[in-house]
Amino acid sequence: MKKLVFGLLVIAVFGCGLYIYHVCFGDPFTKNAAKQKLISYAKQTYPKKEIKITNGVYNAKTSEYVFQANTQSHRYPMCTKGFLYPKVTCDGIEEAYTESAAKRLNEEASKEIEADLKKAVPQIIKADTALSIENGQFTLDTKWNKQLAEKAPMSITMQLDASGLSKTGASKLAETVRKTLNEKRYTYSNGTIDCMQKDGDGGIGL
Known part of the structure:
Protein backbone atom coordinates (compact mmCIF):
# COMPACT_ATOMS: atom_id res chain seq x y z
CA MET A 1 0.00 0.00 0.00
CA LYS A 2 2.82 2.34 0.92
CA LYS A 3 4.50 1.62 -2.42
CA LEU A 4 1.28 2.47 -4.27
CA VAL A 5 0.87 5.75 -2.38
CA PHE A 6 4.52 6.57 -2.96
CA GLY A 7 4.18 5.76 -6.66
CA LEU A 8 1.11 7.95 -7.03
CA LEU A 9 2.91 10.74 -5.18
CA VAL A 10 5.89 10.48 -7.55
CA ILE A 11 3.57 10.57 -10.58
CA ALA A 12 1.73 13.60 -9.17
CA VAL A 13 4.98 15.47 -8.48
CA PHE A 14 6.32 14.55 -11.91
CA GLY A 15 3.06 15.67 -13.54
CA CYS A 16 3.11 18.98 -11.67
CA GLY A 17 6.70 19.47 -12.70
CA LEU A 18 5.85 18.88 -16.35
CA TYR A 19 2.89 21.26 -16.11
CA ILE A 20 4.99 24.00 -14.50
CA TYR A 21 7.70 23.49 -17.12
CA HIS A 22 5.08 23.70 -19.89
CA VAL A 23 3.59 26.90 -18.45
CA CYS A 24 7.00 28.55 -18.11
CA PHE A 25 8.90 27.21 -21.10
CA PRO A 86 -3.14 26.31 -31.90
CA LYS A 87 -4.58 29.52 -33.32
CA VAL A 88 -2.69 32.34 -35.03
CA THR A 89 -2.75 35.32 -32.67
CA CYS A 90 -0.45 37.77 -34.45
CA ASP A 91 0.67 38.26 -38.03
CA GLY A 92 3.51 40.73 -38.49
CA ILE A 93 3.17 40.66 -42.28
CA GLU A 94 -0.47 41.70 -42.14
CA GLU A 95 0.35 44.39 -39.55
CA ALA A 96 3.13 45.77 -41.77
CA TYR A 97 0.81 45.82 -44.80
CA THR A 98 -1.87 47.60 -42.77
CA GLU A 99 0.61 50.19 -41.50
CA SER A 100 1.89 50.84 -45.02
CA ALA A 101 -1.64 51.11 -46.45
CA ALA A 102 -2.73 53.43 -43.61
CA LYS A 103 0.24 55.75 -44.15
CA ARG A 104 -0.44 56.10 -47.87
CA LEU A 105 -4.21 56.50 -47.48
CA ASN A 106 -3.79 59.15 -44.79
CA GLU A 107 -1.38 61.09 -47.00
CA GLU A 108 -3.82 60.96 -49.93
CA ALA A 109 -6.77 61.99 -47.74
CA SER A 110 -4.81 64.88 -46.22
CA LYS A 111 -3.84 66.25 -49.63
CA GLU A 112 -7.40 66.04 -50.91
CA ILE A 113 -8.86 67.76 -47.85
CA GLU A 114 -6.24 70.51 -47.97
CA ALA A 115 -7.06 71.14 -51.64
CA ASP A 116 -10.83 71.24 -50.99
CA LEU A 117 -10.45 73.56 -48.01
CA LYS A 118 -7.99 75.87 -49.79
CA LYS A 119 -10.74 77.16 -52.08
CA ALA A 120 -13.05 78.20 -49.23
CA VAL A 121 -10.41 78.83 -46.55
CA PRO A 122 -7.17 80.18 -48.02
CA GLN A 123 -5.82 80.38 -44.45
CA ILE A 124 -5.46 76.60 -44.27
CA ILE A 125 -1.86 75.68 -43.43
CA LYS A 126 -2.08 71.92 -43.08
CA ALA A 127 -4.54 69.06 -42.67
CA ASP A 128 -3.61 65.72 -41.14
CA THR A 129 -5.91 62.71 -41.16
CA ALA A 130 -5.80 59.51 -39.15
CA LEU A 131 -7.90 56.57 -40.35
CA SER A 132 -8.55 53.86 -37.76
CA ILE A 133 -7.71 50.89 -39.96
CA GLU A 134 -7.91 47.35 -38.61
CA ASN A 135 -5.41 44.71 -39.66
CA GLY A 136 -6.24 43.34 -43.08
CA GLN A 137 -9.13 45.79 -43.60
CA PHE A 138 -7.63 47.29 -46.76
CA THR A 139 -5.03 46.00 -49.20
CA LEU A 140 -1.93 47.80 -50.45
CA ASP A 141 -3.79 48.46 -53.71
CA THR A 142 -6.71 50.25 -52.03
CA LYS A 143 -7.08 53.81 -53.29
CA TRP A 144 -8.34 56.67 -51.15
CA ASN A 145 -11.97 57.68 -51.49
CA LYS A 146 -14.38 59.32 -49.08
CA GLN A 147 -16.34 56.11 -48.55
CA LEU A 148 -13.35 54.53 -46.79
CA ALA A 149 -13.94 56.83 -43.82
CA GLU A 150 -17.33 55.17 -43.33
CA LYS A 151 -15.58 51.84 -42.75
CA ALA A 152 -12.51 53.16 -40.92
CA PRO A 153 -13.36 56.14 -38.65
CA MET A 154 -11.28 59.17 -39.56
CA SER A 155 -10.09 62.04 -37.39
CA ILE A 156 -8.84 65.31 -38.89
CA THR A 157 -6.46 67.86 -37.39
CA MET A 158 -6.23 71.18 -39.22
CA GLN A 159 -3.98 74.20 -38.76
CA LEU A 160 -5.22 77.65 -39.82
CA ASP A 161 -3.43 80.98 -40.09
CA ALA A 162 -5.65 83.17 -37.92
CA SER A 163 -3.17 86.05 -37.70
CA GLY A 164 -4.88 89.36 -36.97
CA LEU A 165 -8.25 87.77 -36.30
CA SER A 166 -10.25 88.21 -33.12
CA LYS A 167 -11.72 85.23 -31.28
CA THR A 168 -14.97 85.86 -33.12
CA GLY A 169 -13.18 85.98 -36.46
CA ALA A 170 -11.29 82.77 -35.69
CA SER A 171 -14.55 81.07 -34.68
CA LYS A 172 -16.18 82.10 -37.98
CA LEU A 173 -13.16 80.75 -39.85
CA ALA A 174 -13.43 77.43 -38.01
CA GLU A 175 -17.15 77.30 -38.78
CA THR A 176 -16.39 77.79 -42.49
CA VAL A 177 -14.05 74.81 -42.30
CA ARG A 178 -16.75 72.66 -40.71
CA LYS A 179 -19.35 73.67 -43.29
CA THR A 180 -16.95 73.06 -46.16
CA LEU A 181 -16.12 69.56 -44.93
CA ASN A 182 -19.83 68.78 -44.66
CA GLU A 183 -20.57 70.21 -48.10
CA LYS A 184 -17.78 68.09 -49.56
CA ARG A 185 -19.36 65.10 -47.80
CA TYR A 186 -16.41 64.08 -45.68
CA THR A 187 -17.25 61.60 -42.94
CA TYR A 188 -15.12 61.99 -39.82
CA SER A 189 -15.39 60.92 -36.20
CA ASN A 190 -13.78 64.06 -34.82
CA GLY A 191 -12.06 67.18 -36.06
CA THR A 192 -9.58 69.50 -34.36
CA ILE A 193 -8.79 73.01 -35.57
CA ASP A 194 -5.71 74.86 -34.35
CA CYS A 195 -5.81 78.59 -35.04
CA MET A 196 -2.23 79.79 -35.38
CA GLN A 197 -0.79 83.29 -35.10
CA LYS A 198 2.32 84.78 -36.73
CA ASP A 199 5.03 85.67 -34.25
CA GLY A 200 7.39 88.63 -34.40
CA ASP A 201 9.71 86.83 -36.84
CA GLY A 202 6.89 86.01 -39.21
CA GLY A 203 6.71 82.37 -38.16
CA ILE A 204 3.52 80.56 -37.28
CA GLY A 205 2.74 79.37 -33.78
CA LEU A 206 -0.12 78.80 -31.38
Whole structure:
Protein backbone atom coordinates (compact mmCIF):
# COMPACT_ATOMS: atom_id res chain seq x y z
CA MET A 1 0.00 0.00 0.00
CA LYS A 2 2.82 2.34 0.92
CA LYS A 3 4.50 1.62 -2.42
CA LEU A 4 1.28 2.47 -4.27
CA VAL A 5 0.87 5.75 -2.38
CA PHE A 6 4.52 6.57 -2.96
CA GLY A 7 4.18 5.76 -6.66
CA LEU A 8 1.11 7.95 -7.03
CA LEU A 9 2.91 10.74 -5.18
CA VAL A 10 5.89 10.48 -7.55
CA ILE A 11 3.57 10.57 -10.58
CA ALA A 12 1.73 13.60 -9.17
CA VAL A 13 4.98 15.47 -8.48
CA PHE A 14 6.32 14.55 -11.91
CA GLY A 15 3.06 15.67 -13.54
CA CYS A 16 3.11 18.98 -11.67
CA GLY A 17 6.70 19.47 -12.70
CA LEU A 18 5.85 18.88 -16.35
CA TYR A 19 2.89 21.26 -16.11
CA ILE A 20 4.99 24.00 -14.50
CA TYR A 21 7.70 23.49 -17.12
CA HIS A 22 5.08 23.70 -19.89
CA VAL A 23 3.59 26.90 -18.45
CA CYS A 24 7.00 28.55 -18.11
CA PHE A 25 8.90 27.21 -21.10
CA GLY A 26 6.44 25.40 -23.39
CA ASP A 27 7.19 21.95 -24.76
CA PRO A 28 8.59 20.53 -28.02
CA PHE A 29 5.30 18.91 -29.07
CA THR A 30 3.25 22.10 -28.73
CA LYS A 31 6.05 24.10 -30.31
CA ASN A 32 6.12 21.81 -33.34
CA ALA A 33 2.31 21.99 -33.65
CA ALA A 34 2.54 25.78 -33.49
CA LYS A 35 5.19 25.85 -36.21
CA GLN A 36 3.18 23.56 -38.50
CA LYS A 37 0.13 25.75 -37.97
CA LEU A 38 2.07 28.85 -39.04
CA ILE A 39 3.57 27.09 -42.07
CA SER A 40 0.06 26.13 -43.21
CA TYR A 41 -1.28 29.61 -42.41
CA ALA A 42 1.50 31.35 -44.35
CA LYS A 43 0.94 29.17 -47.43
CA GLN A 44 -2.81 29.81 -47.42
CA THR A 45 -2.63 33.52 -46.60
CA TYR A 46 0.36 34.46 -48.78
CA PRO A 47 0.47 31.87 -51.59
CA LYS A 48 2.65 34.07 -53.82
CA LYS A 49 5.32 34.64 -51.17
CA GLU A 50 8.11 32.33 -50.11
CA ILE A 51 7.99 32.39 -46.32
CA LYS A 52 10.11 30.37 -43.90
CA ILE A 53 9.02 29.98 -40.27
CA THR A 54 11.98 29.89 -37.86
CA ASN A 55 13.24 30.70 -34.35
CA GLY A 56 10.25 29.73 -32.24
CA VAL A 57 10.33 31.08 -28.68
CA TYR A 58 7.77 30.53 -25.93
CA ASN A 59 6.41 33.67 -24.23
CA ALA A 60 5.25 32.66 -20.77
CA LYS A 61 3.54 36.00 -20.13
CA THR A 62 1.12 35.58 -23.04
CA SER A 63 1.27 31.76 -23.33
CA GLU A 64 2.19 32.18 -27.00
CA TYR A 65 4.85 30.79 -29.29
CA VAL A 66 6.51 33.60 -31.20
CA PHE A 67 8.23 32.71 -34.48
CA GLN A 68 9.93 34.63 -37.27
CA ALA A 69 8.31 34.69 -40.69
CA ASN A 70 11.20 35.25 -43.08
CA THR A 71 10.69 36.59 -46.59
CA GLN A 72 13.48 37.39 -49.01
CA SER A 73 13.92 40.89 -47.60
CA HIS A 74 12.20 41.14 -44.21
CA ARG A 75 11.50 39.33 -40.94
CA TYR A 76 8.12 39.51 -39.26
CA PRO A 77 6.80 38.10 -35.98
CA MET A 78 4.05 35.48 -36.09
CA CYS A 79 2.41 34.03 -32.99
CA THR A 80 0.21 31.10 -32.04
CA LYS A 81 -1.63 30.17 -28.87
CA GLY A 82 -3.20 26.90 -27.83
CA PHE A 83 -2.21 23.33 -27.02
CA LEU A 84 -3.89 20.77 -29.29
CA TYR A 85 -5.35 23.19 -31.82
CA PRO A 86 -3.14 26.31 -31.90
CA LYS A 87 -4.58 29.52 -33.32
CA VAL A 88 -2.69 32.34 -35.03
CA THR A 89 -2.75 35.32 -32.67
CA CYS A 90 -0.45 37.77 -34.45
CA ASP A 91 0.67 38.26 -38.03
CA GLY A 92 3.51 40.73 -38.49
CA ILE A 93 3.17 40.66 -42.28
CA GLU A 94 -0.47 41.70 -42.14
CA GLU A 95 0.35 44.39 -39.55
CA ALA A 96 3.13 45.77 -41.77
CA TYR A 97 0.81 45.82 -44.80
CA THR A 98 -1.87 47.60 -42.77
CA GLU A 99 0.61 50.19 -41.50
CA SER A 100 1.89 50.84 -45.02
CA ALA A 101 -1.64 51.11 -46.45
CA ALA A 102 -2.73 53.43 -43.61
CA LYS A 103 0.24 55.75 -44.15
CA ARG A 104 -0.44 56.10 -47.87
CA LEU A 105 -4.21 56.50 -47.48
CA ASN A 106 -3.79 59.15 -44.79
CA GLU A 107 -1.38 61.09 -47.00
CA GLU A 108 -3.82 60.96 -49.93
CA ALA A 109 -6.77 61.99 -47.74
CA SER A 110 -4.81 64.88 -46.22
CA LYS A 111 -3.84 66.25 -49.63
CA GLU A 112 -7.40 66.04 -50.91
CA ILE A 113 -8.86 67.76 -47.85
CA GLU A 114 -6.24 70.51 -47.97
CA ALA A 115 -7.06 71.14 -51.64
CA ASP A 116 -10.83 71.24 -50.99
CA LEU A 117 -10.45 73.56 -48.01
CA LYS A 118 -7.99 75.87 -49.79
CA LYS A 119 -10.74 77.16 -52.08
CA ALA A 120 -13.05 78.20 -49.23
CA VAL A 121 -10.41 78.83 -46.55
CA PRO A 122 -7.17 80.18 -48.02
CA GLN A 123 -5.82 80.38 -44.45
CA ILE A 124 -5.46 76.60 -44.27
CA ILE A 125 -1.86 75.68 -43.43
CA LYS A 126 -2.08 71.92 -43.08
CA ALA A 127 -4.54 69.06 -42.67
CA ASP A 128 -3.61 65.72 -41.14
CA THR A 129 -5.91 62.71 -41.16
CA ALA A 130 -5.80 59.51 -39.15
CA LEU A 131 -7.90 56.57 -40.35
CA SER A 132 -8.55 53.86 -37.76
CA ILE A 133 -7.71 50.89 -39.96
CA GLU A 134 -7.91 47.35 -38.61
CA ASN A 135 -5.41 44.71 -39.66
CA GLY A 136 -6.24 43.34 -43.08
CA GLN A 137 -9.13 45.79 -43.60
CA PHE A 138 -7.63 47.29 -46.76
CA THR A 139 -5.03 46.00 -49.20
CA LEU A 140 -1.93 47.80 -50.45
CA ASP A 141 -3.79 48.46 -53.71
CA THR A 142 -6.71 50.25 -52.03
CA LYS A 143 -7.08 53.81 -53.29
CA TRP A 144 -8.34 56.67 -51.15
CA ASN A 145 -11.97 57.68 -51.49
CA LYS A 146 -14.38 59.32 -49.08
CA GLN A 147 -16.34 56.11 -48.55
CA LEU A 148 -13.35 54.53 -46.79
CA ALA A 149 -13.94 56.83 -43.82
CA GLU A 150 -17.33 55.17 -43.33
CA LYS A 151 -15.58 51.84 -42.75
CA ALA A 152 -12.51 53.16 -40.92
CA PRO A 153 -13.36 56.14 -38.65
CA MET A 154 -11.28 59.17 -39.56
CA SER A 155 -10.09 62.04 -37.39
CA ILE A 156 -8.84 65.31 -38.89
CA THR A 157 -6.46 67.86 -37.39
CA MET A 158 -6.23 71.18 -39.22
CA GLN A 159 -3.98 74.20 -38.76
CA LEU A 160 -5.22 77.65 -39.82
CA ASP A 161 -3.43 80.98 -40.09
CA ALA A 162 -5.65 83.17 -37.92
CA SER A 163 -3.17 86.05 -37.70
CA GLY A 164 -4.88 89.36 -36.97
CA LEU A 165 -8.25 87.77 -36.30
CA SER A 166 -10.25 88.21 -33.12
CA LYS A 167 -11.72 85.23 -31.28
CA THR A 168 -14.97 85.86 -33.12
CA GLY A 169 -13.18 85.98 -36.46
CA ALA A 170 -11.29 82.77 -35.69
CA SER A 171 -14.55 81.07 -34.68
CA LYS A 172 -16.18 82.10 -37.98
CA LEU A 173 -13.16 80.75 -39.85
CA ALA A 174 -13.43 77.43 -38.01
CA GLU A 175 -17.15 77.30 -38.78
CA THR A 176 -16.39 77.79 -42.49
CA VAL A 177 -14.05 74.81 -42.30
CA ARG A 178 -16.75 72.66 -40.71
CA LYS A 179 -19.35 73.67 -43.29
CA THR A 180 -16.95 73.06 -46.16
CA LEU A 181 -16.12 69.56 -44.93
CA ASN A 182 -19.83 68.78 -44.66
CA GLU A 183 -20.57 70.21 -48.10
CA LYS A 184 -17.78 68.09 -49.56
CA ARG A 185 -19.36 65.10 -47.80
CA TYR A 186 -16.41 64.08 -45.68
CA THR A 187 -17.25 61.60 -42.94
CA TYR A 188 -15.12 61.99 -39.82
CA SER A 189 -15.39 60.92 -36.20
CA ASN A 190 -13.78 64.06 -34.82
CA GLY A 191 -12.06 67.18 -36.06
CA THR A 192 -9.58 69.50 -34.36
CA ILE A 193 -8.79 73.01 -35.57
CA ASP A 194 -5.71 74.86 -34.35
CA CYS A 195 -5.81 78.59 -35.04
CA MET A 196 -2.23 79.79 -35.38
CA GLN A 197 -0.79 83.29 -35.10
CA LYS A 198 2.32 84.78 -36.73
CA ASP A 199 5.03 85.67 -34.25
CA GLY A 200 7.39 88.63 -34.40
CA ASP A 201 9.71 86.83 -36.84
CA GLY A 202 6.89 86.01 -39.21
CA GLY A 203 6.71 82.37 -38.16
CA ILE A 204 3.52 80.56 -37.28
CA GLY A 205 2.74 79.37 -33.78
CA LEU A 206 -0.12 78.80 -31.38
